[in-house]
Amino acid sequence: MENNLTQPVQAAEHVLSLCKAFNDVQATIARDLHKFSTWQAPPDGFLKVNVDGSIFANLRKAGVGIVLRDTSGGIVMAASKNELEVDEAVTIEFIVVLRGLQPCLPLGIPNLIIESDCLNVVQELQSTKDLYASAGNFIK
Template sequence: MQDYIPGLVFDRGKTVCKMTLDLCERQMHEKLSVFFALAWSFWFRRNKYLHDQLLLSPKQVADGVVSMLKSYGQVQQKNRIQLMQHYKWQAPQSEWLKLNVDGAVFSKLGKTRVGVVLRDDHGRVLMARCKVETEMEGIEAIELMAIFRGLQL
């Protein structure tokens, strides 16, 4: 990490919290995004190996950090209004309908919820539904169930 954040004293005995505080105390706020991108990438690499038996190379991790920080920098350049306009819901073409779906997992309850909203080209809600499902494995399965429920409307 020292190569990416000059001045950061890396000590194996330091916690992530202590290293973060050190950066703040030394007025190195601009380095926090680099620090957290690196920390998250190490965590992601570890999980990929533990759960998927996939070992990412250090270069793949570094490339991911560079890409993440580039995207973060682009978003930082936009103000909140620009972001809201960029990510604002958009109506479908004239005389078309748009189906938006989402899913959420409540692991402690052993449940999954899916929600769907059908809107017309003026943004009016025509139908909406939220349904509790049994717990499912994987984001893809949850999103597919939400699409399926939406098509059942």
């Protein structure tokens, strides 16, 4: 390439070096991912509700799922629900937070942690700024 000639041995060494670097990065990512993706029980006196949503665009439907767990990881309650006419991922993620709260509020759970895998939703819910987008109504 561009009149640069690389000897086969040098090319092989370079490829092996790249392969080793790739494998090292993959191992680090896998280790870090496991550390961050492992479910952690809530502290004593708390319950945790894990929420997630998904969109089935071809059916014009979406689904939400919630799991409420205690400090030992035992399932207190689990539920799922179909949602109609939701076509934005962020919207279903806001809806699933709302659906996660709905059964918990009447039970009078004093200490509740909500856990979502949608960083945008988490940041918006933690923000003190008003949101004027379509999801602003969910936040309010």
